[in-house]
Amino acid sequence: MRYTLLLHYPExxxxxxxxxxxAEGQRAFASYAATLHQAGVLLxxxxxxxxxxxxxxxxxxxxxxxxxxPFADTKEQLGGTFVxxxxxxxxxxxxxxxxxxxxxxxxxxxxxxLFTVDGAWRPNT
Amino acid sequence: MNAQEARAAAExxxxxxxxxxxxxxxxSTGDLAQAEDAxxxxxxQALISWPSDGVPANPxxxxxxxxxxxxxxxxxxxxxxxxxxxxxxxxxxxDAMAADVVEVDVDAIADKRLELLFVCxxxxxxxxxxxxxxxxxxxxxxxxxIGAVFNxxxxxxxxxxxxxxxxxxxxxxxxxxxxRQDMPGRLSAVLEAIYGCYAIAWVGExxxxxxxxxxxxxxxxxxxxxxxxxxxxRAMTLAQLLDNEAEAWGLxxxxxxxxxxxxxxxxxxxxxxxxxxxxxxxxxTALWDAALIADGDACLRRALPVAxxxxxxxxxxxxxxxxxRARSGLTDWTALRTLYAALVAVAPSLGxxxxxxxxxxxVENPExxxxxMGAIAAGEPAWVRAAVERFQPFHAARAELLARxxxxxxxxxxxxxxxxxxxxxxxxxxxxxxxxxx
Numbered sequence: 001m002r003y004t005l006l007l008h009y010p011e012x013x014x015x016x017x018x019x020x021x022x023a024e025g026q027r028a029f030a031s032y033a034a035t036l037h038q039a040g041v042l043l044x045x046x047x048x049x050x051x052x053x054x055x056x057x058x059x060x061x062x063x064x065x066x067x068x069x070p071f072a073d074t075k076e077q078l079g080g081t082f083v084x085x086x087x088x089x090x091x092x093x094x095x096x097x098x099x100x101x102x103x104x105x106x107x108x109x110x111x112x113x114l115f116t117v118d119g120a121w122r123p124n125t
Numbered sequence: 126m127n128a129q130e131a132r133a134a135a136e137x138x139x140x141x142x143x144x145x146x147x148x149x150x151x152x153s154t155g156d157l158a159q160a161e162d163a164x165x166x167x168x169x170q171a172l173i174s175w176p177s178d179g180v181p182a183n184p185x186x187x188x189x190x191x192x193x194x195x196x197x198x199x200x201x202x203x204x205x206x207x208x209x210x211x212x213x214x215x216x217x218x219x220d221a222m223a224a225d226v227v228e229v230d231v232d233a234i235a236d237k238r239l240e241l242l243f244v245c246x247x248x249x250x251x252x253x254x255x256x257x258x259x260x261x262x263x264x265x266x267x268x269x270x271i272g273a274v275f276n277x278x279x280x281x282x283x284x285x286x287x288x289x290x291x292x293x294x295x296x297x298x299x300x301x302x303x304x305r306q307d308m309p310g311r312l313s314a315v316l317e318a319i320y321g322c323y324a325i326a327w328v329g330e331x332x333x334x335x336x337x338x339x340x341x342x343x344x345x346x347x348x349x350x351x352x353x354x355x356x357x358x359r360a361m362t363l364a365q366l367l368d369n370e371a372e373a374w375g376l377x378x379x380x381x382x383x384x385x386x387x388x389x390x391x392x393x394x395x396x397x398x399x400x401x402x403x404x405x406x407x408x409x410t411a412l413w414d415a416a417l418i419a420d421g422d423a424c425l426r427r428a429l430p431v432a433x434x435x436x437x438x439x440x441x442x443x444x445x446x447x448x449x450r451a452r453s454g455l456t457d458w459t460a461l462r463t464l465y466a467a468l469v470a471v472a473p474s475l476g477x478x479x480x481x482x483x484x485x486x487x488v489e490n491p492e493x494x495x496x497x498m499g500a501i502a503a504g505e506p507a508w509v510r511a512a513v514e515r516f517q518p519f520h521a522a523r524a525e526l527l528a529r530x531x532x533x534x535x536x537x538x539x540x541x542x543x544x545x546x547x548x549x550x551x552x553x554x555x556x557x558x559x560x561x562x563x
Contacts, residue, residue: 001297088299111296123511 001041002112002124003092005082009105010075011050028100036084036095047080076105083112131175132394135168138184143265146185148237150192152300157244158261163195164188238263239366240300246314247298254289255314256321261286263344264322264355312367316376316437319363323356323380331407353387356380364424374428375438381421382444385414391551402551410451437462443480458487470552475501475509475516491530498523517546521556529561537561 017025036042048054058065070077079101082110083091086092089109096107112124136301150160167188181187190308244250245259257275261265272282287424292298303311360377367373389408391400399400425445451457465481478501486494501512513519525541540560547553 088297090301093504094247 001088001091001092002083002115004110004112005084005092005096005099006078006081006108006110007099007101007105008076008108009079009101011052011077011079013050020069025100030122032084032098032100035098036082041084041095042084043083043085045080045082048078051077096102128172131172131180134180134184135171138171138188139168139265142185142188144238144241144263145236146189146192146419147262148241148300149189149267151262152221152237152240154196155297155300156294158287158294159196159199160192161262163192166195167191184215196505236366236540237300237412238362239302242313242315242318242363243302244293244298244300246311246318248311248314249294249296249298250292251285252314254285256318257282258286259287259318260322263359268455308370310374312370315363316372319356319360320376320379320437322359323353323383353384357384361424371428372437374424375435375441376549378421378424378428379437379443379444381417381424382441382448385421386444387446388414399554402553402555404555405447405548406456413448413451415451419462420449421445421448434467434471436468439468439471443468458484462488475512476518478514478524479516479519483526486526486529491526494526495523495530498526515546517543520546524556524559 033045054070055066056071084095092109096109099107114121147160147164151157241263246255257271260271268283269279270287272279357380360380364373364377389412392403394400416531425441446457446460461484465484468477469481482494482497485497519544520539524536524543527536527539537560540556544553544556
């Protein structure tokens with residue numbers, strides 16, 4: 001069963017973060033990814049750039065809009081995703097607790113519905 | 126065998142084994158809704174087959190086999206609908222192929238009811254739907270009956286239950302008993318849900334006596350009747366399954382003691398007048414159920430060897446003291462004071478505080494009890510004071526203390542206030558009567 005761990009947290013600009021804190025965060029995420037990989041559950045992960053660098057596309061009344069910034073300007077933003085394959089929700093939740101960002105944000109554990117293999121959709125089981 | 130006997134046999138099996146069979150059917154798939162459909166189809170099949178073929182030697186095994194075949198059929202058709210283009214034949218069978226073996230030995234298969242209880246009370250399930258979900262899956266109550274006791278329209282209740290079952294299946298909440306390490310947090314949710322079954326049975330008690338609700342609430346009455354017995358049965362089963370969990374034994378004892386006193390609550394029926402309410406102290410202990418009291422005592426002994434007793438053990442011990450009057454003829458008020466003080470420390474509910482004040486009034490003197498009542502009424506924050514104002518037991522207990530203190534006029538006013546807050550006619554009648562006497 002595939003679950004995506006969606007990491008939401010308040011965004012901090014690089015200036016307000018000390019180099020030490022940044023390095024500490026990077027070490028924590030490196031170790032988290034290595035642990036998931038060694039356990040054989042990690043399918044893929046992505047840490048996203050700040051939402052200030054995002055571009056949002058919408059189609060309203062047949063007109064394409066390109067917006068600078070996130071769709072919703074909320075305090076917490078999606079900061080990264082980890083796709084894991086485990087037996088059940090309890091196992092996924094266990095891994096979710098270990099995400100370093102739990103210290104400063106929330107971790108959403110979301111079961112997958114479909115995924116692609118060679119461009120074709122497969123149901124998640 | 127005629128259809129009536131077959132129906133009776135099917136109903137007996139349903140009552141004794143519904144939850145056990147459903148848990149077995151759902152545990153391997155995680156799909157409660159499909160397991161329910163398969164099991165009800167099996168019961169329907171029984172009503173057709175048993176009158177002519179006779180009731181099978183092992184009705185549970187028969188039902189399990191038929192239900193598993195149904196499950197397999199539904200996988201097949203779902204598979205054909207959804208995944209026909211894909212070649213994943215291996216996915217299909219799972220362990221349902223075992224259902225081809227008609228001689229399933231149900232007793233040899235591990236009991237999955239405990240797992241089902243923990244699924245129903247999983248942290249990922251909305252707390253408000255946990256007790257209803259347990260009533261439906263473990264006890265086999267339908268949404269209309271559950272809705273009646275929770276005062277929720279049947280369709281709304283059905284939707285909530287469907288959503289919860291969908292979530293269990295699609296998020297894949299596992300059918301497992303939590304580890305020792307996770308048990309404390311998870312167990313309390315199960316106990317709360319079972320206690321919920323028992324507590325809502327009292328709502329049924331009011332319905333039964335023609336109180337709130339209207340005459341069309343027959344479903345509520347029937348559900349509440351079953352609930353009391355089932356909550357007892359479920360609490361006993363859980364305690365036995367968990368074996369070493371003192372709070373589970375405490376809950377089983379609490380429910381047994383409380384049930385034992387039910388026959389004494391109302392005076393015996395007399396032609397031409399309604400049954401009158403009798404307060405605990407005036408109840409005829411000969412009407413209490415001695416077997417249930419013995420059950421309660423046995424459960425409480427199992428619960429005892431624990432350093433810090435929990436809420437349910439303390440409440441059970443309090444009930445045990447009241448029930449002991451059936452043997453000794455006396456109520457040990459000093460013991461009650463100690464127990465209520467401990468309960469207030471462990472689980473400080475308004476009900477426990479009022480009971481403690483009331484007992485202080487008996488152990489010391491009525492004025493001391495009234496002083497304790499005053500302290501509750503002056504409680505912080507403001508919402509506590511507002512809650513006290515609306516809390517019927519507070520007014521009833523305070524009225525009793527005022528009467529004992531000889532403050533007749535004040536007592537009369539409090540009895541009247543308590544009477545107005547009561548839905549149950551027999552209790553209201555009793556309180557109005559006390560108000561008149563003063």
